[in-house]
Amino acid sequence: MSERTSTRRNVLKAAGVAIGAAAVPTAAAASTEESEWTAVKSPVGGTLYDVEETSEGAYAVGDAGVVLERTAKGWQKILDGGPSGNGNNLYGADVTDDGERLWFVGSSGAIGEYDVTTGNLVDHSAPMDVTNNFNDVSVTGEAGEANVYVAGDSGKMYYSFENGATQTWDYVTPGSGSAINAVDFYDDRKGHIVDGNKSVFYTQDGSTWDKIGLADANVNFYGVDSDGADDVWISGGGGMVFHWTGSRWVPADTGDAGLRDIEVEDGVGYTVGGGGAVYDREDEAWKPDTTPTGQNLKAVCRESEVEIAVGAGGTILEH
Template sequence: MTDRRFTRRTALKGLGALAAGTAVSATASANETWDTIETPLDGTLYDVVRTADGPYAVGAAGTILERTANGWETVVQGGPTGNGNTLYGAGTTYFGERLWVVGSSGAIGEYNVRTGNFNDYSAPNDVTNNFNDVAVTGMADYANVYVAGDSGKIYSSFDNGATGTWDSVTPGSGSAINAIDFHGSRSGHAVDGNKTVFTTDDGSTYDQLGIENANVNFHGVDSDGADDVTVSGGGGVVYTWNGSEWRTADTGDATLRDIETEGDAGLTVGGGGKVYRYDGQWVQESTPTGQNLKSVVRGSTDIAVGAAGAVIEY
């Protein structure tokens, strides 16, 4: 796959040889089910991604969990600053060698999944607003980093987060940027809390892409190309952009917090433990949890995370 994103949800797309996982068919066999997996965290897990060292999840109190052969284990407590700022978003560099995390009070960090080194890039340009999500493109140590801000700004560094390299832009009304995802080095999409989708092809300037007459807020975005974008939001609504029009699908009434699609396959998750799988249409799947789910990642094992440290695997 050429120039695919290695962001918060699909870190291992195109890494076929890595044992950490590859994409699976959306058609499930009869013995495949969602199972509850124990974790050492009682607080909410807000994001889950795949890295070169396997799946990682981030959440309350600056906690980073790694899925090991012995189950989910804590590898970081306190976040990049050590102050326990909640981590809301995660993304990885190409080939998944670095895990980037963002969160409350301006927290930004880069974790080396091979060595355990953790670099703190928090409060760029002295900004200490909450950061909701992060998209990362490029190789380890040479990454472009895009951060979705609660103040309505998108922050970017084209020099691996180094001090003095951060710029910002307010693409819309100033409503919180809830999610961001990139399909190319400087090409991607973001959504905000004012029912707006933004697109960029230079990583610095953003245009509005829609969505006209949308009546729900947007919470998740999957950017697979300029003409291949999927957005999840309130009221169980999923929007898909095909390059000429937005198409709408209604899954029910649960707020859908995250979405990941590729081709004719996809997953979206949300309130009350809801999971919907796409295989020509969105179909609800039975899950063993009623906890609100915040993030999902597809792979040889699909993983969703959420409130009260919930992790379910398929």
Template structure:
């Protein structure tokens, strides 16, 4: 793994593949080591969550941006980067942890300077007002490479911090919606689309198909940790792992898995009906959660406070 990933800040804030397909899962709810529901100031669905240098943030429907403080969760922004209430579906953080980037409906793209408490809108790049499903950023605050996953099957990118006139786009596949995108280097990363396809790039511009043959399920989440270390969450409770030469499917159950975060053998994935699954050296385990709400995103596994978000403004903490 190279450069920064979101788990860099997760450690600061809190601080091979293992299972065979079809292995039965147990449910874990040890006292003092279980998921709890946090009080939140919104009933809107939350679509993504991430750690920055100063703590955790979440984004969701209606353009809401939440921050976790020492007094709990509070609204940082409402209405999105333009104030029009466009929902925010993706969230990422610059390598120094000082700026949030988020993207969502109707071409919404925002950049929030945390130390300066200042919001910048980069919405409707190239006059595009399609829906965006995810965002990945690499680089320092003010000079980041920005990549946005489009519902129209395009990936939009700027190598100059989203400045006007610096955007371009590429259609990596068939035109199916690009559901998720993640980068492990300045221009190296992976994306998944609604046509059961994983794409890889090493220049941020040219994308090639990486798989997955005969997957038979939709892909929703991707964790890109290296050229030979990719994890994809999918429908039907399946997680796919790429080791640089082949894909290995792992069966966790039936829930559609909307997001995944992996760090070697350790991993977390979340999905429908409040499902949370954890992987360690013994394989996948379903963990008990105090909600039946659909979960959409999760933070990495190596913090004292792990977070998962979803429908109804739900935030789980562990």
């Protein structure tokens, strides 16, 4: 199978390369060349849990099933109530390889597929009559032909190789049954997940999973960026980031903030977390960015023109 196309969102991520855990300077001691993040007006006050780039620009999802679109006039609400209109929170989102369909998942089995080119919404909620909370989603392939992978709070991975059509769903329990916090795929059926038992799993067929770590991490895992079999980034509690090189895990310590999301490309990127924390990595070194918020940040992505981070209180930061 071919690697995922370049039309997919071009995300940045933060990483560490030292063999031992490397300390990062505090914000007060950071370089004067710190990146400047700006708070922009948000149409909502609830938490935004994820943000993604599509062929039509950036979209964010969050509390009460809201979906926001970044437009020339600012961020605007385009959906309220989620795919079923029941107001279920949306915790995760992803985009097809051509950027035309935004998939999102959330509480009570919510799954939606939104066509960003037409505004059409398809409700795929409660596959197999499952109404557990879904924490994250990853999709591969093009619009209408996607493989869909959904991370369940009950420790199950739900998947459909036929664009989420009814009767095409199946599931597997990769680990101990702990909640699967995040999922990301780098190819059609190749990717990684992290769960609440401090474990990382990989698949090469989209349906069977094997554990690749992480021993003695001593922190929870919250975010994963799967860029290849030998290029995986994990963000977690206590400011920790871990990079899988194919043969070993390389830890980096950014500080105390729990890091909820991480986006890395070619060793350059961002990780975000508690208290408005943003760390970026360039030249093989982490550094903290100054941000105008103390709100907990939940997700980060790079849009065509700007980097975007979202979080509690409807927070939207742009850089």
